[in-house]
Amino acid sequence: xxxxxxxxxxxxxxxxxxxxxxxxxxxxxxxxxxxxxxxxxxxxxxxxxxxxxxxxxxxxxxxxxxxxxxxxxxxxxxxxxxxxxxxxxxxxxxxxxxxxxxxxxxxxx
Numbered sequence: 001x002x003x004x005x006x007x008x009x010x011x012x013x014x015x016x017x018x019x020x021x022x023x024x025x026x027x028x029x030x031x032x033x034x035x036x037x038x039x040x041x042x043x044x045x046x047x048x049x050x051x052x053x054x055x056x057x058x059x060x061x062x063x064x065x066x067x068x069x070x071x072x073x074x075x076x077x078x079x080x081x082x083x084x085x086x087x088x089x090x091x092x093x094x095x096x097x098x099x100x101x102x103x104x105x106x107x108x109x
Contacts, residue, residue: 006041006098007064011057012048016088020053023086026079027055033075034059039066053088060098067095 015023027045034043042060061067070076083091 005063007061007067008096008098009057009059009061009067010092010094010096011059012092013055013057013083014051014088015053015055015086017053019086023083024055026082026086027057030075030079031057033073034070037066037070037073039063039069064095064097 013023013027031043031045034040039062040059041062042058044058046056046058048054048056059067059070061070
C-alpha cells in the first residue's frame, strides 16, 4: 500500500431556498481563484443530483500546509464572510489525508 502526501478536503454547502444561484456564483468565483493557487492540485465543485440546492467540493492540496495557505487567501475569506447568509445549515468540511490513491489509475484525482 502506498501513501502520498496529498491533503483532501470535502465541503458540502446547502443553499437556502431562493439563494441557489447566488451561492453558486460565489462558489464559482472562489473556485476560479483557487485554481490559480500553486498548492491546489485539484478543485472541483459538483451539484448533488438528488438535491440540486446542495453543492459538493472536492479539493486536493499538495500538503496540509498548502490547504492552510488556501484558507488565508482573500477569496476564501470572502466566501466565509458571505456564505452564512446563503446556506440553510453550517457548511460541512471534512479534512483528510489521501491513502492508496496512487495504486490504480482509477483512483487518481
